[in-house]
Amino acid sequence: MESQGMKKITSVWIITILMLFVVSIVLGILMRLNQGGVIQEQTLTFYSNLTTHGLTMIGIWFVAGMMAVNYLMQRYVRTSFAVNLTALIFTVIGVLLLWLSTFAGKFNAAWTFLYPLPFKDFGASSWATTLFLISLAVFGIGWFIWCISLMANILKKYSLAEAFAWQHLRKEHKTDTPPFILITTVTLIGIITCLIAAVIIIVLFFAEMLSQGRFVNDALLMKNLTYFFGHTIANEMLYLGLAVIYELFAEVSGRPKWKTTWYVSLAWNCSLVFILTAFFHHLYMDFVQPEGLQIVGQLASYLASLPAAGVTVFSVFIAVYRTKIKWSLTNVLFFMGIAGWVIGGLGAVIDATITNNVVLHNTLWVPAHFHTYNAMGNVLFSLAFFYWFSTQSLENIRLSTAAKGLLVTLLIGGIGFLLAFYIGGSDSVPRRYSNYPASLKEAKPLALMGASFAIVYLIAILSFFYNISRRCLKILFASA
Amino acid sequence: MFKNIVCFCLAFGACLQLLAQTKVSALDEESNIYHRVFDAPLTESVSGQKGFLSQQYERKPLILALVYTRCTGICSPFLLQLKDDILFNLRDSSFRVVVLSFDPRDSKADMNSLQKRFGLEGNSQWLFATTDSIRSLNTSIGFAPVWDSLRKQYNHEALLVGINSGGYITKKLIGMRSSHDLEKMVTSIHNVFSPSYRLPGSSTLFSCFNYDPKSGRSTPGLGLLFVGLPAGLALLIVILLRLMVRKQTPAVPDK
Ligand code: HEM
Numbered sequence: 067m068e069s070q071g072m073k074k075i076t077s078v079w080i081i082t083i084l085m086l087f088v089v090s091i092v093l094g095i096l097m098r099l100n101q102g103g104v105i106q107e108q109t110l111t112f113y114s115n116l117t118t119h120g121l122t123m124i125g126i127w128f129v130a131g132m133m134a135v136n137y138l139m140q141r142y143v144r145t146s147f148a149v150n151l152t153a154l155i156f157t158v159i160g161v162l163l164l165w166l167s168t169f170a171g172k173f174n175a176a177w178t179f180l181y182p183l184p185f186k187d188f189g190a191s192s193w194a195t196t197l198f199l200i201s202l203a204v205f206g207i208g209w210f211i212w213c214i215s216l217m218a219n220i221l222k223k224y225s226l227a228e229a230f231a232w233q234h235l236r237k238e239h240k241t242d243t244p245p246f247i248l249i250t251t252v253t254l255i256g257i258i259t260c261l262i263a264a265v266i267i268i269v270l271f272f273a274e275m276l277s278q279g280r281f282v283n284d285a286l287l288m289k290n291l292t293y294f295f296g297h298t299i300a301n302e303m304l305y306l307g308l309a310v311i312y313e314l315f316a317e318v319s320g321r322p323k324w325k326t327t328w329y330v331s332l333a334w335n336c337s338l339v340f341i342l343t344a345f346f347h348h349l350y351m352d353f354v355q356p357e358g359l360q361i362v363g364q365l366a367s368y369l370a371s372l373p374a375a376g377v378t379v380f381s382v383f384i385a386v387y388r389t390k391i392k393w394s395l396t397n398v399l400f401f402m403g404i405a406g407w408v409i410g411g412l413g414a415v416i417d418a419t420i421t422n423n424v425v426l427h428n429t430l431w432v433p434a435h436f437h438t439y440n441a442m443g444n445v446l447f448s449l450a451f452f453y454w455f456s457t458q459s460l461e462n463i464r465l466s467t468a469a470k471g472l473l474v475t476l477l478i479g480g481i482g483f484l485l486a487f488y489i490g491g492s493d494s495v496p497r498r499y500s501n502y503p504a505s506l507k508e509a510k511p512l513a514l515m516g517a518s519f520a521i522v523y524l525i526a527i528l529s530f531f532y533n534i535s536r537r538c539l540k541i542l543f544a545s546a
Numbered sequence: 547m548f549k550n551i552v553c554f555c556l557a558f559g560a561c562l563q564l565l566a567q568t569k570v571s572a573l574d575e576e577s578n579i580y581h582r583v584f585d586a587p588l589t590e591s592v593s594g595q596k597g598f599l600s601q602q603y604e605r606k607p608l609i610l611a612l613v614y615t616r617c618t619g620i621c622s623p624f625l626l627q628l629k630d631d632i633l634f635n636l637r638d639s640s641f642r643v644v645v646l647s648f649d650p651r652d653s654k655a656d657m658n659s660l661q662k663r664f665g666l667e668g669n670s671q672w673l674f675a676t677t678d679s680i681r682s683l684n685t686s687i688g689f690a691p692v693w694d695s696l697r698k699q700y701n702h703e704a705l706l707v708g709i710n711s712g713g714y715i716t717k718k719l720i721g722m723r724s725s726h727d728l729e730k731m732v733t734s735i736h737n738v739f740s741p742s743y744r745l746p747g748s749s750t751l752f753s754c755f756n757y758d759p760k761s762g763r764s765t766p767g768l769g770l771l772f773v774g775l776p777a778g779l780a781l782l783i784v785i786l787l788r789l790m791v792r793k794q795t796p797a798v799p800d801k
Contacts, residue, residue, distance in 0.1 A: 182576070214787065221788045255780055262776035270752075277749075284753040287769035294776065342777055354755065356764060 071147045072137060077538035079133040079154060080452050083126045084531045086161065087445075090126070091527060093119040095520045098486075100500060102513035110189045112500035113174035120177030121164060124300060125205060127440065129157055130448040131306025132212060135250055137455065138313050139216065142247060143223050149215040156208020163201035173198045176498065178296050181288035184271065196275070199268050206268070210261045217254045220247060231331040245326045249309040252338040253302050259342060260298035267291045286354055290345075297345035301370070304407060304439060305337070307447030308378055311400050314454060320392040321385050330381075333373035340370035347418040351427055360420060367418035371411050379408060395469050396454040402477070403446030410439025413488070428498070430512075431491025434484060441523070442480045449530055456537035476526035482519025486512045574703070575718045577688040582713050583610075584679070584686035588646070591657035591674040592667065599644070599683075602673065603709050607641045607735035610707040612689060614649030614700060615656040620722075624704040627722055629664055632671070635725040641735055645674045648684065648691055649700065652676055687715060708735040 093115045100107045107115070132153070139145050167173040171194025175183035179202075184195045220229055224243065229251040233239035267288065274283050316323050346363025349355045382404055391397065413435030417426045426432070495502070495509045502509035585600045602608055611628060613621040625645065632643060647657055654676055661667050661674040677683060684690065691702035708717040708731040716734040719727055730740045752769035 186576070214783070217784060218787050218791050221784075222791045225792075226784070226788050255784055258783060259776045259780035262779050266772055266775065280749055281751060282747065282749045284750050284767075284769050286754045287752055287772060290754060290773050294773065354757070354764070356755065 069140070069147065072140060072145075072150070074542050075147065075150050075154065076133055076137050076455060077542040079129065080455065080538050081535050081542075082154075082158065083130050083448075084452070084527075084535060086122055086126045088524070088527065088531060090119050090122045091520065091524050093122075095517050095524065097500075098513050098517035098520060101502060102510050102517055103501070104514065104517070107500070109500050110172050110174055113176070113188070114168040114172045114190070116498065117174055117176050117179075118165060118168040122161065123440070124177060124296075124303070125157065125161065125164075127444050127448060128209070128299060128303040128306075129153070130451075131303045131310070131444070132209070132216075134310045134448065134451040134455075135253075135306050136212075136216060138246065138310060139219065139250065141313075142244065143219045145219050146215050149212055153208045153212040156204055156211075160201050160205040160208065163197055163204060167194045167197035167201060171197055178292055180292055181271070181283055181285055185274075199271055202264065203268050206261050206264050210258070213254050213258050213261065216250070217258070220251055220254075224251075230335055231326050232335075234326050234328050234331040243326050243331075245312040245324055245330055246309050248326055248331060248334050249305060249312055252334050253305040253309060256298055256302045256305070256338060256341055260295045260302065263291050263294040263298070267295060286349075286352060289349060289352065290355075293345040293348040294342075297348060298341060300436065300440075301341055301344070304444050304447075305341075305374070307403070307444045308374070308407075310447060310451050311378070311404070312381075314451070315382065315397055315400050316385055318392070318394055318396045318454060319385060321389065324381055324385075330377050333377040337370055337374045340366045344370045344418070347423070350420055350423045364418060364420050367415060371415055375408055375411055378404065393465050395465060395473075396450045396457075398465065398473060399446045399450035399453065402473070403443050403450065406442030406446060406480075407439045407444070410435050410437075410443055413438055425494070426491060428496055429491045430487045430495045430497050432497050434487035434491045437487060438484050442484065446476075449534075452534045452538075453530070456534045456541070472526055472529055475522060475529075479519050479521070479523030479526055483516050483523055486516030486519065574688065575720050577718075578686065578715055579718065580714055580716070581686065583707070583709050583715055584682045585713070586646075586677045586679045586683040588644075588673075588675040588677055589654055591654050591661055591676070594654055600713060602642060602644055603711055603713055605642070605711075607711050608709040609641060609643045609731065609735070610687070610709060611643065611645045612648045612691075612702075612705050612707075613645060613660075614647050615652050615660050616649065616699075618699060620702075620704045624722060625660075625664060628706070628728075629666065631725040631728050636728065636732065638732060639671055641671075641732060643672050645672065646683075647676050648680050648689070648702070650678075650680060687718070706731065708732075710735045710737055 096105065096107065097112060097115055097119065099105045100112055133150070136145055136150055171191040173184075173190050173194035174188055175186075175195075175198075179198065184198065224247060227233065228241055228243050229247060231243040231245075231248040233241060234243065270283050270288065270291075273281050312324055315321075343362055343366040346355075346359050347367045349363065350360055382401065385391075386401070413431070416422050417431055417435060490509060490512045491497075493508055495506055495512065499509075502513070583599065583603075585598050588597055588599055588602070589595070590597070599608075611625065613625055615621075628643070632638075645657075645661070657674040657676055658667075661672070666672045666674070687705070687707050689703070689705050689707075691700040694701050703720045704722060706719040706723075706728075707715055708719075710716050716737070717731045717740070719731055733740045752772060753767040754769040754773070755764040756767045757764050
């Protein structure tokens with residue numbers, strides 16, 4: 067059962083994440099306003115804001131998934147409060163160091179910090195790159211310990227084969243693996259893998275920095291490793307959200323709990339393999355990468371997304387189709403989030419197809435699709451969990467008119483914000499431009515449109531922030 | 547004890563910070579790319595006519611070579627190779643070559659005799675010149691010759707800078723390079739995309755692929771191991787974890 071300590075620390079996580087989320091959205095809106103020509107940020111400020119926004123967003127929605135999974139995992143195995151607290155401390159220190167490197171040091175190499183950008187002198191302070199890498203190392207250590215601890219907790223109770231739900235591939239089996247445990251296992255292994263890739267990148271960066279020119283990195287190796295880490299973690303954090311859905315959707319809807327079947331087991335086992343090789347699609351433009359790996363990238367991109375999406379959508383569809391559902395803010399957010407995840411996923415698969423990538427590469431199509439499955443996918447999964455967590459003790463939470471209004475505001479804001487990216491992308495407007503040249507006529511108005519709708523989205527998020535944080539504060543200060 | 551370890555780690559980290567260099571010399575060729583070149587005033591060596599660099603690149607894209615006449619080192623072989631490549635290999639008149647002295651001691655006459663020595667006096671594609679604003683030009687192209695007062699020579703790189711007709715630096719080549727590299731520079735000053743990749747040198751230990759320029763084939767390199775390593779290590783960690791925790795009984799019973 068969920069311990070009091072775990073409830074309190076989960077409350078702290080939620081409040082911290084929502085606060086950082088609001089700041090990061092404001093940075094995003096400022097970027098869009100700058101691209102629209104309404105405000106004039108210095109180029110260096112734009113790029114350090116881009117870096118802060120990207121990495122903070124990835125960081126907070128990753129830990130949001132982790133802490134939700136950690137909280138729910140107590141239903142099956144005991145988890146460590148101390149490790150959870152350590153991860154929180156490391157995350158907070160990591161964010162402080164990251165922000166110091168970007169806001170004060172003006173580190174500006176974007177969240178992917180692609181080699182050799184961190185070594186290029188665009189006006190950042192000389193210490194900014196080192197501090198940025200240290201901040202990554204701090205995140206990495208905290209999260210690695212967390213993943214290992216959760217994995218060990220699972221393996222105390224389940225054998226490896228059980229954790230992967232392999233027994234479900236046979237007709238007869240004695241034990242059941244809950245889908246939550248299966249998805250969490252698959253995801254944690256993926257995260258451990260990409261965190262190891264991150265360690266290798268950081269070591270290679272430091273090796274070059276400290277060798278005074280005696281050791282130089284191979285740009286292709288660095289790019290492969292960077293996307294191994296970046297692409298994988300960005301996808302695994304979605305899977306954490308899905309684990310939460312598998313655990314809670316049926317429960318909050320008043321339906322029987324979802325069970326692992328052979329196809330659920332097969333789909334998630336496939337996802338583990340394919341998600342680790344899909345990152346090759348980030349290297350389509352790298353002519354020195356052999357063609358075979360490009361093809362692996364395209365195939366893995368399809369195969370990583372289709373099985374997991376297929377079984378999840380199928381399960382949700384079965385759960386809601388022609389059945390009486392107890393709709394609350396929690397399951398509506400889950401439902402909307404799945405729609406966002408699938409739509410964004412389709413956008414991603416379109417981009418991951420080599421012939422399309424020739425046109426869409428590095429256009430606004432890229433932020434369009436990943437913002438869809440993040441801002442209107444994963445964020446909604448986590449908001450649903452936050453809401454469910456903060457209202458657990460309250461009976462009969464129903465969809466009020468105010469809640470419906472809030473959802474509509476979120477939808478309008480989110481869709482408008484994303485549409486501006488999609489239209490820009492299909493018009494070949496490049497991504498990561500601080501100012502658009504006059505020749506891209508539609509880029510500025512689209513940026514303004516994006517900023518306006520993002521403000522509507524922000525209003526909805528502020529309302530969530532207020533309501534959820536208020537209840538979390540109560541949990542935090544409640545006596546045991 | 548714990549406090550000591552933390553203090554040690556912090557002190558060690560601070561020392562590393564002092565040692566760390568965040569600007570890497572191997573990236574010199576990439577510095578100042580797509581920056582505007584300084585519009586230096588030029589004095590032509592033959593006619594003594596005065597003008598600006600912009601008047602040259604606005605007419606045709608430029609290749610700018612930096613030399614000085616008293617050089618006992620790289621400048622002559624460098625210029626000779628450039629001349630051979632352009633006159634006999636490329637045979638392309640879609641650009642101009644400006645050979646500029648970066649030594650303030652060089653006069654118009656010095657540059658004129660250099661031009662004569664290389665047999666380029668009557669060649670309209672080539673322009674030898676001096677400037678009185680070499681510092682600003684050097685800063686704009688990321689060129690930093692260092693005066694060695696003992697040898698009375700400059701320590702400098704053999705630098706070619708490609709400049710398009712908008713005055714932007716599109717490519718830099720350092721050292722004596724093949725005509726293939728020069729071709730790439732010519733395409734870049736005409737604003738054609740030219741794929742470029744830093745060639746692995748002896749200090750690049752972990753290349754993903756080793757390219758053999760003779761056969762044109764790539765073979766897997768040591769770096770590829772690093773790409774496979776994370777998955778292998780993760781698997782190992784999970785198996786070890788299971789072996790370590792197996793003996794313990796479950797803390798929470800089945801639901
Ligand atoms: C309404 C909320 C948001 C706004 C206004 C916003 C805005 C932006 C903008 C303007 C960019 C730069 C686009 C370009 O390349 O030109 C960007 C990039 C990015 N955003 Fe967001 N964003 C929002 C939400 C999110 C969320 C929820 C995530 C979650 C992961 C996220 C992650 C990222 C990442 C990873 C980048 C790429 C950064 C880079 O290129 O280094 N954003 N965002």
